[in-house]
Amino acid sequence: MPEMLIRGGRILDPSQGIDQVDDLWIADDQIAGLGPPAVSRHQNSTQPIVVDATGCIVSPGFVDLHCHLRDPGFEEKETIATGTRAAARGGFTTVCCMANTNPPIDSRAVVEYVQRTAHVTGVVRVLPVAAITRHMAGQELVEMGELAQAGVVAFSDDGRAVGSSRIMRYALEYSKMVDRPIAPHCEDRDLVSDGVMNEGPVATRLGLKGWPATGEEIEIARDILLAELTGGRLHLCHVTTAGGVELVRRAKEKGIRVTAEAMPHHLTLTDEWVAGKRWDGRSAEPYDTNTKVNPPLRAEADRRALVAGLRDGTIDCIATDHAPHTLVDKQCEYDFAAFGLSVFETALGALLRLVQAGDLDLPTLVSRLTVDPARAYRLPYGTLRPGAAADVAIFDPSAEWVVDPSQFASRGRNTPLAGQTLRGRVLVTIAGGRIVHLADDRRLAQTPSVREHVR
């Protein structure tokens, strides 16, 4: 495999504190280093593949700790093949897929199915997350020892809360032996009941059943206390509320082992979107089921608190909760629609709004998408350090584009951002040294052998 040269971009690698215009070299599917042509460094006679990154940000490939690839069992929504291609388009080179498949990822056999399928059909790295409880039923722990050995990076019953405090305690205790985080979906089922959108004035106006912020915070508080009690590692899935951010902040001050993630949609959208608000000012019809997500889009005050938490590091990282669904799952009454959004392909463009609005600086955003999630799960990715896997995202932060779900690589077209203009687009994604996404052919200097390296 020839070397690869990514030329003239702004190299932004928060893992090393690098922010400079430079060339990036890749060799043997690893990051070789920065700097001028180094033929002497790499004794390779073939011409390098040259990617023109002028005017672009060159960042480590993004790491997503939370997505749903739906495979096995719900292949009509997404497969590992389509999901990883969607991830690649979004700049993600490592994705951790949640366990709520059918069968769920709660046995070595299913873990191996995901790994094998990803190896054969996927284009980015797929790291399975196993369930906390067998069949995600909340009753008995999965075989954490064997599953950790099989390669799962965390345990989560995401999509469902672990209702029992006792089982949650056991999970946090037991997981210490395998040193993997427990990543709960925090939702007090009794309090939330069948709520479908954020409880508040907007839900009142629309007559939809509220999903109160407190329903999330009660379980965040409980799980933080259990993490304190047990010393287990807790990673909180999709924090969405101001109160949740505050609980995490206090837990960290006390030295409790907790990390937390926030999602692009909760960082950029609010419950007003259910009532039809859109960025472009042309309001949409209310009750768009593509705004239905769990936890729900919250109030503006929550969104602001979440952004502040992301900025100061209380919220460690951004994850997508990419949750593709079919048209049938969504084309119905709001109450009956499936929860979840298709996020991979719009994540960066949406998040850059925070930078454009001055709420977050670009290095922090990139950090929260790369090295920070990698640290939370102790993964060796999200960095451009020499010797690291050659995972790179090259994006133009000022390229404008209109979201057209019919053009998604994902089978899930369920996004409320359809028709919205985003500024910032991933042009090239390199995963493990291979070009897995190329939005603009002109970025690639045409050498005869290049095509065979584009997957």
Next chain:
Amino acid sequence: MNRRHVLDLDDFTADEIELVMQTTDAMKEVLARPIRRVPPLRGKTIVTLFYENSTRTRVSFELAAKNLSADVVNITASASSVTKGESLVDTIRTIQALGADVIVIRHSQAGAPYVVAQHLRGSVINAGDGWHAHPTQSLLDLYTIRERLGPVAGKSVVIVGDILHSRVARSNVWGMTRAGARVTLCGPATLMPPLGGDGLPPVTVDYDLDRALEGADVVMALRIQRERQTGGMLPSLREYVERYQLTPARLRRARPGALVMHPGPMNEGVEISPEVAYGAQSVIEDQVANGVAVRMALLYLLVGERTTELAAAPAPVGARR
């Protein structure tokens, strides 16, 4: 009226509400005739699609449509069939293919009429969707107040009961405030939704009915359902009756001649005492009667043949006069 659908009152202007009121006056005049039938909807097909039980609203729409010479098809569907795979969108596409100018829909899920509106070329009238809206009910309530008390602007309206689960309350908050009334919502705290901010227009909230009734021009009682007790939101219906039943004694706190309203169906002896329900101040039957006229007005304004004046329909051939 420059609109295709009636989905909620939140997008009605005060002028539009007034237009509906004035058109309703004309319809009342039609209803007073010996032959209550005029031709402006001749050749139009109105489909009533009810996913939830209803007597008065469905019959009211059916009569309204027939009085305007429309053809009416009534469909009652079970909301449970939706979860068995028959989707609302499929149903709408079918009705569309069969040819419908207006679908009047009642559905237990908030927002369902918006789904219909997106898939139908014709007009949609919301006849009640979940907890969200019941715009024609509010319009007939407005009309009834206007008929009895004159202009609604400046009137004080108290709505008492299960506000949280009430589409009638929500639509009336929009309709009454848009028409210039002051609205007080009254009921137990567990049945009061979060208000303010980006929600409904400003209203007063009072948990104490006796206080809320002071000086009221209109008091509207809402149906209370037994499930609220089993669901833990109310200690008992007995306590509810004690604190919130509209009784003759309580009614005396309101302005003399204050109107008593109820959207039906009533639980007599629970949210309202029979003496009040059938008393001199009750306009509950007027509400039902006005419902037909208001719905005629809306159908006429949405799809009526404007060139046709409200002249009586030609007598059937061979009819004796």
